[in-house]
Amino acid sequence: MAKSAKVSVNHETGGLIVHISGLLPSLSPAEQRVARLVVANPADAARRTITDLATAAETSEATVIRFCRSVGMEGYPQLRIRLAAEAARRVEPPDARVVGGDIPPGADLAQIIATIAFNDARAVEETAEQLDPAICEQVVAAVANAGRIDIYGAGASGFVASDFQQKLHRIGRTAFYFPDIHTALTSAALLGKGDVALGISHTGTTSDVVEVLEQARARGATTVALTNFPRSPITDAADFVLTTAARETTYRSGAMASRLAQLTVVDCLFVGVAARNRARAKKALEVTAEAVAPHRVGSRRRA
Known part of the structure; x- marks a missing residue:
């Protein structure tokens, strides 16, 4: 492709x-x-x-x-x-x-x-504007039909990967996030046709994430990259590339604007997957919310 x-x-x-x-x-x-x-x-x-x-x-x-x-x-x-x-x-x-985002001294x-x-x-607005709905729809279809979804990310992108894994898990999708490179590689080696591997890297140059995505692709899984730079190394290991539009500035390299932009894309994918089977997703969200409800302060007193 x-x-x-x-x-x-x-x-x-x-x-x-x-x-x-x-x-x-x-x-x-x-x-x-x-x-x-x-x-x-x-x-x-x-x-x-x-x-x-x-x-x-x-x-x-x-x-x-x-x-x-x-x-x-x-x-x-x-x-x-x-x-x-x-x-x-x-x-x-x-x-x-x-304008520009740089915070001057003083x-x-x-x-x-x-x-x-x-x-x-x-960053959020420009990310949404430049996303291609047709590519997003293909990624949503792959995730919705996947037997298993592995999500990879390091540093700030790892928080986004964990967030996406939890969202998918809440609606009954079999999804995993592995912050450790060795565990991620062993998991990717067990993926196959019909599975999906999503690698998240703002720069697209995080070697651990690129390596794991390459492993998943070699095993036949559908691979997706989420990055800010469409010509970065991670895109060579991806069947589909989703891009953000964040500009890193003073004090914020790789940690703030990029994370919000990535979360925007992740939320679009999550809602797209949930919308494919609204009844199942709604039921799963209700069941999981009920399971954790007793652990909220004051819930027992109101019961």
Whole structure:
């Protein structure tokens, strides 16, 4: 399956800036300098000539053209048109200090709160906008029909993997999350056709998660990757790729915006699976809620 066909990202729908941000690690260093200027201020970049943009990025006009082609544009004129359209549709917060997500030295708590709230909300919105419903539907179908679902993630992504496993378990799906690489590998080695393995990695470069997904794929399981970067190594081990649109900023690398974006995708998948058999899911949620109800403070006194 060609990678372009399996990646759940649509920069026509979700925005060119989200698309460029996702491709950033796969660009050359010179192209990355161009990309950062474009992402930081699309309106300003749209007003620049190719010479102006190349000078600002400390590179050549030829590099700018290569950058355009790397992100799917035919040339610089098309890029300028798309950037102008992107700038026109973007809604910025009343306080311009929160744009970009970087928290400067000396920022007061009010600015910190506003910055985090705005950029976390943007990560969730942009993630939802660029998800391809057709790819998501295929993943939902695979999970709903799977004999077994293994979910893998490390660090902050591990919390998301555990959350998804618990959600699926609550509606009666056989799902497992293994935080230990050795246990994960042994579990993946026992998967087969009809099973699903989902690997979660913001960067797409977490070697443990990539290795486990490769093992699962070698055994015939359907593999799914959830990452912020559609050209990262984890996508080579995946039959389906779901992407987030989080931008890591000051104090937040790999831990906050990315986790919220991942949870957005996980929740979409969970509800999609539950909706395929509403009666069964509803009954399972009621039974499991009843099982834990006595462990809530005050429940016995109300009985």
